[in-house]
Amino acid sequence: MGGRSVDVSFIVPARNEQAFLGATLDSIDAQRTSRQYEVIVVDGDSSDTTPAIARNYGAELISGAGTGRADGRNRGAAQAKGEWLVFIDADTILRPIYLDTILDYMDEHNLSGGGSRCEITGGWRTRPFEVLFNYILPNLSPPVMPGFNIAVQKDAYEEIGGFPSLPNEDVEFSRRLGRKFPTAVCPTVLVTTSGRRIEQNGFVNSVAYYWKKDRKRKRHQNNG
Secondary structure (H helix, E strand, C coil), X not given: CCCCCCCEEEEEEECCCCCCHHXXXXXXXXXXXXXXEEEEEEEECCCCCHHHHHHHCCCEEEEECCCCHHHHHHHHHHHCCCCEEEEECCCEEECCCHHHHHHHHHHHCCCCEXXXXXXXXXCHHHHHHXXXXXXXXXXXXXXXXXXXXXXXXXXXXXXXXXXXXXXXXXXXXXXXXXXXXXXXXXXXXXXXXXXXXXXXXXXXXHHHHHHHHHHHHHHHHHHC
């Protein structure tokens, strides 16, 4: 980057993601932008070639115990140099216009954080989740962004204390961020994320899984 300041830090938590991480990093490399960015992969004690893939792509690699996505995102953010933090998962593919589109949207609407609409791979089981992520969660007050696609100003991220160590940490992060800062979801589809877990577990089990996680999140919140 020739000593220029970093505009954006992409932060990718990953654990045993050798089958997906390369495509995710390819999609970052393919960004059509003049903005300066860095890529940070936070490895959670992978037993496969995930760390080697990150190194081969020239990403900054942070290694440590696999204590969950919230911890991975926070550890990545602690090392980030960008004014904006973009959190994506290791099985999420960005459109080439992702970075410029989402940051232009943030600037035009004077936002401190947000996400975009998404596509989810897989069959019919994933379609209701697309509706949830694209049309229901963005219209809540404050909007909720899934953790595989969140852009946030670093100052705002730090002021709310990062991602909490709670079930459904992205929901709680979105709510804490949106209570203090303006947030919204860009109505353009800018990412494709894997629906593999929904396909593996089935629609009913997936709904039950996330419902139970959110009940745990609320209990933790009430007890805190």
